[in-house]
Amino acid sequence: MDAATTPTAPTTTPRFNPLLPYFAVFRTDLRQTFHSWLFRLWVMVVIVAAVGYGLYKFGIHREVGLVQSASEQTGVLLGTVGVITLAFVSLVAVHAISGERGTVADSILSRGISRRQYFAAKWHARTGVLLATFAVLSAGVLTAYHYLLEPDLTFRGCAAGIAVAVAVLAAVVAWGVTVGAMSNGTVIGVTLFWLVLFGGLFLLSFLPSPFPSGAGLLAALRTTLRGHFDLVRISQVVGVFTLVAAVGGGVGLMGYSKKDV
């Protein structure tokens, strides 16, 4: 049969919803993140560290009689758990797109979804899961420490502290997803990202007072949790990190929409 003489009958394109592909990837990624062992390990490490440290300090507070302020101990806990959280969160973020590189990505991106939609869905899903989980864990730790230890925490202070931490994590997640999308593999991506992230924190610790440092931020967090903070300053910090997150996501959206997969 001559192919040229037998044109394909025009098929009616089924009704479609242009936002469905975005929500399909978003929903699937939410589920994948919740089921991933990396995410579960992070949550477990944070819970075990918080419970263990909290019980230890509770024992000292009640049995030995040494006063342990909740804000002080939360600050100390965050000094350790914060680094672990940064490491895990960045790993989960970088893995979002680089983990699907290959035929799994092929089988998704060869369908009716644009690159921009795919990247945005991945970015938003990881941001949502990681930030919500961190906020819930933080709220749980703060509540528990408030009742177990010397209660010097305020609701407004805790809300401000969580807001700042969440904004910082949002920036980390956005740039993590972008680095994962633009790199050729999870190992390369996460190595690069950790080098920049932890290298940057290390370098900041050598800079003088006006520049932010890890120790300085933890000290500020303790006073914030007690309710001593400048709302304008907190808003500015949250705004800056939200902007950094948006720029990271924007760079990823543009870069990934042109990249070979």
Added chain:
Amino acid sequence: MAADAPALVVETSHLTKIYQDRQIALNDLSVAVEPGAVMGLLGPNGAGKTTFLRLVLGLHSPTAGWCNVFGRRMHPNAADLRRRIGYIPTNPQFPRGMTPIEYLDYIGRLFGMTREARKPKLAKLIRAVDLLPQSGQPISNFTPGMTARLAVASSLINDPDLLIWDEPTHGLDVEARRGMLELIKTLAAEKSMILSSHNLSDIDEVCNHAAVLNKGHLIFHGSLQELKGRIRKNHYELDLEGDQKNITKSVQQVKAMKEVISAAMRHRRLELKLTDDVGNTGVLAMIMQTLFDNKVTLVSVRSVGAQTETAYLDLVEKEEQRGFARLFQAMPEAA
């Protein structure tokens, strides 16, 4: 009128892909796939077949040249064009932990299909590919045959106009392969298809057009009949029986004939290549007479080459032999 002609399903012009300035995967490829065509994409490993398919799908961006699908330029964000394509990659893999129902529902949503459209469709497809008993099992436990059937279902869920299947029979057992080929024949009646395969007999069976790639370069594009027409004619194999001395003597005499280009003996099988200048019947008669005179029995005679496989191998061989001549032939085309 040209305006009334249906748009080409796929059209590429000087399509070139160079990876990171290190590897030329595709070089100056210009092809057109007409509506209704079933094009077989042939070529050895590393010829650029998968790169070509990925460019057509917009998974890769061309370094130079362009690729139109359904008359419009393909690019990574052309989701509306991909909505009309059904794709199966080589060795398809699926997200972990999903069942066939969940996976097909996911693919349906990726195509933007509403619940009313995708739920009945996925149920119909699962039944059609005979995965009903496994529809609730995790895909990770599937055999290659079941995986291939699920991949077929996922490529058909959007009722595509163009099917792009990259080595669909790869890794399948004989029965599954036969089923796949029959399915392709059925689908070919109503859809345009591009099939990449190493298995030339598959291409021979189901395709009506062929494109042959070698080291990223298109060395043939046309109908399968045209490809077969390029085979070397007058190429025969004769299985002989008799005394070894007599066989050797007769082969010497055959070699001496001016109409015979080559005569090689291999395990009592005589491979003959004759010139195209004279009628083959006359030369064959002379050869038979020589065998008869030397008391050699002819067990069988076979004409080699009336197959796609031979035509393909000849094309690749000729391309390899052309050397720098490729450059000179390519110049006017490019201009």
